[in-house]
Amino acid sequence: MALVGPSIMSTTTCLQLEELPNKPSTFHRYIFSETHFQPSVPNTTHAKIDEHTSTPASSLEAKQRVLLLKAAREQYTLVDDHHVPSILHPGEVLVKVLAIGLNPIDWKGPAFNFGIPSLPWINGRDLAGLVLQVPNESSRLRVGDIVLVPSTDYRDIRKAAFQEYAIATDFNAARIPSSTSIHASASLGVAFVAAVLALGVSFGLDFSRLTQSPGPNLVNVVNQLNKNDIPVDIQDEVFATHDESDRPQRGDWLAIWGASTTTGLVALQLAKLAGLRVICVADIARHGAKLLESGADLLVDRHDTDRAVEIIRGVTGGKLRYAIDIVGKDTATILEKTLDPSGNAHLLGLTGLPKERNTGIKYHTVPIKLFHSAPAVGESMVTWLEDLLQSDTLALPEIVRADGGLEGINAALDVLRSGTVSGKRIVVDLGSKESQP
Template identity: 85%
Template sequence: MSTTTCLQIEEIHRKPSTFHRKIFSETTPKPLVTTTVKEEVITQTPLQAKQRVLLLKAAREQYTLVDDHHVPSILHPGEFLVKVLAIGLNPIDWKGPAFNFGIPSLPWINGRDLAGLVLQVPNESSRLRVGDIVLVPSTDYRDIRKAAFQEYAIATDFNAARIPSSTSIHASASLGVAFVAAALALGVSFGVDFSRLTQSPGPNLVNVISTLDKKNIPVDIQDEIFAISSESDRPQPGDWVAIWGASTTTGLVALQLAKLAGLRVICVADVARHGAKLLQSGADLLVDRRDTERAVEIIRGVTGGKLRYAIDIVGKETAMLLERTLDPPNNAHLLGLTGLPKDRVPGISYHTVPIKLFHTAPAVGESLVTWLESLLQSGVLTLPEIIRAEGGLEGINAALDVLRSGEASGKRIVVDLESHS
């Protein structure tokens, strides 16, 4: 079977029905995933010592399927065991091995996004229960137990969000890391107060951070999170924010969170391919990415040269273009997810997403996942459009080739493990 024929596009709408919880093959749809089925899975799943994993044995090589790897153990308070049902693929999953970064040691298990079934919980007081279906953003990539490319994984209760029964498990599996990155970018780096939202209010992350003990926070993100500007310097309803790479999952989520907070959003993307989706998600202005000089000119023209907030999700070159749209005398802010200009302009504050905060600060992690649960339950958040790859763990190498090729632009590839368990 070719890599293209094993992939199917699943449209996810603003209010998905239970229809989207079906697990499809290329021929006949399988029955709905119900609570009864989940309970049966729990009773039939032995807590065995071995499992199948996708192992990276050397840099610049494909992943290798191994069927005798140990099942990860619960080691710390608040941890729980999850049976992986779906895996959301991220560019880092192929870029890490290809360019030999983000790999703590070898052999290693990768994977940042998963959805699964809770099999064991820390204690009776845990906010999670056995049988819950959860999405888990695995930002703690140095802990191999928490990686997604395996049949069973460990997570912490403050880093998992329950998936409502009306929401697609597979689309949810693609959402986690993107949501965390977007929420931290807006709520921590820029200081947006999500508690003021009229729909599904979230946390005021600036206030949450003020309660943290600095010595418990990784040194490399302390400057980012403890140097938050004064109230007057934080985005206010009606302010503009520009997002370059808005058609990415992180861009799409950032757009929606910014709109919920009352901001006006400029989306830079391939307008012909993704403009309709971005408009449906609330974009105030679309700017085509193909003519970069014209894009800079349009952004400056629309904002009167007074733009103060910009997010780049593409790379250093586009971050440099966004830098030119900002107004340094007005205390501007530029956040880059994948790179920032080397030379800094006075009057512009440069930011990177403090992703470690999600798994090192329980108060931050829990505030984000409980907010995400509320957003999913209310249907306020539009989920990514996904491409579902079949073949289980064995299909991940082929799916990553599709991701690398760029064929999945504007969509997320999700690998189904449930039908291969």
């Protein structure tokens, strides 16, 4: 796929930007030289923008280009007269989308008709963009910030990535350091959220004990929440009791099946920061070198499943207590066999769990809704992510940049579906400056 980098001052937007000189922050920041917000359709309302004023509602009545899914099992359709999303709730920000990270759900949802609240719909879960509007002067975000946004609230069409302008909440947006690739950052968000919630909430791993770039103790954060404010379908997972002896400790083993995925690589890095020993199950011939570089203690090839189980049980002495599957129900069922069934073992499945349950194993799913439904959780995670990126503690995914903007997403999803891009993320460019990293 060809690399692209159309200027932010392209014909599809009248935003005219220049990098903030001598910026005190180490994050990407921009100021507006012409200070006009004008979506991509002519004769729309112009609105003055500075760092402390909001965009008037009249400008948000303008139109933008989006990719609409009009029917299940169809490709997305480019539409150029969709309304620019409006800010409706406190804490929301308006973002000009610069880059979109593609996820398997972006093609699997339409292909298998799931994860689509209604039709027509806009999809897309990962984006990086330019902040155009902030809630108030006290917000940690400022107009001109470049942020990555994991759009986990997929039932809110305003927050979808496949559009020129999107809404985010300030506690779900992480500022991108000036030394960090905007495009690679666009591929990180949802994987980071899934990995952190899996380790920190479902397993109870305490990130505040890290010696390098310490993070939140999410068990403590969760314990301060009002249970009634959390979606009912994740309450059992979020508020499960975590005895100290049941939480992962330094030196404990963790097995990850699907470790070469972005979520797997993030989970591997965070687990290693916490002092865990990590077993990575993947296609070792293709991804072994990258996994070793990321800190894997043991590599196990996924192709011989019986041998994989034998190796993991042998190395851990049959006492493995923590395992994450990122692939599916079948591999989760295989991974289950590596766990100590005598009690206090934990199996988390991102995309499925075994049908039959073992009484000695606790089964988990990622409470992804917690990220956007609990501001204290979301903000603790994104501020930690900013620190991890700023200190170069967390390695970004390898990416392939796709050309064509919104128009090119259908073709890029075909490539993703084919599996020819393995161990990398496809990122679609929507207009960031070529000078950006």
